[in-house]
Amino acid sequence: MIVDTHCHLDDERYEEDIEEVLERAMQNGVERFIIPGADPRHLPRAIELSERYERVYFAVGVHPYDAVNYDRKALERSISHPKCVAVGECGLDYYRLPEGESEIAAEKARQKEVFIDQIELARKYDKPLIVHIREASRDSMELLEQYAGEKGGVLHCYNANEELLKLSEKNFYYGIGGVLTFKNAKKLIHVYPKIPLDKLLVETDAPYLTPHPHRGERNEPLFTTHVVEKMAELSEMSVEEMAALTTRNAARLFGEL
Secondary structure, rough: OEEEEOEOOOOOOHHOHHOOOHHHHHHHHEEEEEOOOOOOHHHHHHHHHHHOOEEEEEEOOHHHHHHOOOOOOHHHOOOOOOOEEEEEEEEEOOOOOOOOOHHHHHHHHHHHHHHHHHHHHHHHHOOOOEEEEEEEHHHHHHHHHOOOOOEEEEEEEOOOOOHHHHHHHHHHEEOOHHHHHHOOHHHHHHHHHHHHHHHEEOOOOOOOOOOOOOOOOOOOOHHHHHHEEEEEHOOOOOOHHHHHHHHHHHHEEEEEE
16 A cells, blocks of 8 residues: 655646546555645645545645745644644745845744744644755754654655754654656655665655656656655665555554554
8 A cells, every 4th residue: 555645636636537536546556645734725625525535634734835824723723623634734945035135034034933833733733744845954954853742744855955864863754756756866866765764755746746757747646656666666675565664654653544
């Protein structure tokens, strides 16, 4: 069995064929799906999908790009739902900062404030984190080291920053997706063997980051099979062993799904 630990099935690009998307995945061994919370406007859709499909779960969270619209009370209304397994995706993203020193400083401060609040929310409700980091590794690690609890979480779409490997000691896992299959993924392929095997997770980030050989197409959970194949190759184990390993890891972090 494969667990897709990060797929945006609440995205409008799946509205017309969500049933077929899930069926294709399950016919090929992808049997559990976690929808991260990124945009609060999509949360009702994520909850509805989790209630309709037994094998779909969700998380509550606000992406750093939406930090300005953060509403903790809205997240708390859904965090105790039996299908809610995590808080996130939350974190820091410095890729698209505004112009001007004061504007940059204000945006970074807002993202940090919202990230810390979601870390504290996860601790309050004993949930793991789903963490988004882009061009903000140092600040992200400092906040996680300072505020994160024993529950840990997953670094979604792990960016191959070796310094972040220290977080494995705080029960953080590393989400590996389609980027590993890209021809230009030399940095990630170099760092991949340094990730503890018991901290590897599989994800798609669907509909984004479609793996080879489907680049250019809409991504979907079925394509985790290509990621698992590449991980198995790099780890010198069978595809079945890698699928079983990452499923056990997902169960340890998110609970039995």
